Amino acid sequence: MKFVLKWIVNGAIMVASLMYYAHASLWYAIVTATVITIIAYFVGDQLILRMTNNPVATIADAILAYVLLWLAADSFNWSLSVGEILIIAVVLGIAEWFIHRYVLQSDLEVRPTR
DSSP, X not given: OHHHHHHHHXXXXXXXXXXXXXXXXXXXXHHHHHHHHHHHIIIIIIIIHHHXXXXXXXXXXXXXXXXXHHHHHHHTTOOOOHHHHHHHHHHHXXXXXXXXXXXXXXXXOOOOOO
């Protein structure tokens, strides 16, 4: 469920941004968003967030998104500027902050047993 939330939020941001800034096709934008979300989930949420805290994991996710978007732009010959990639990465970082807060809060909730 946590991955699905991350995929929906990150996917909406990336697909809209890639279609707007890079004029990417819907298919390439969805595939790129999905690949970046999968990598960010395992690296950022499953490794870094569990070992550190929300600010560190959020910054790591934003940096990872920046690098992966830069690689995707280069691979697909998208006309994304450094500034546009930075804007997308920062917006993703802000979204990640709230996703991590939700994940941490739901992990810390103790459900009463009957």
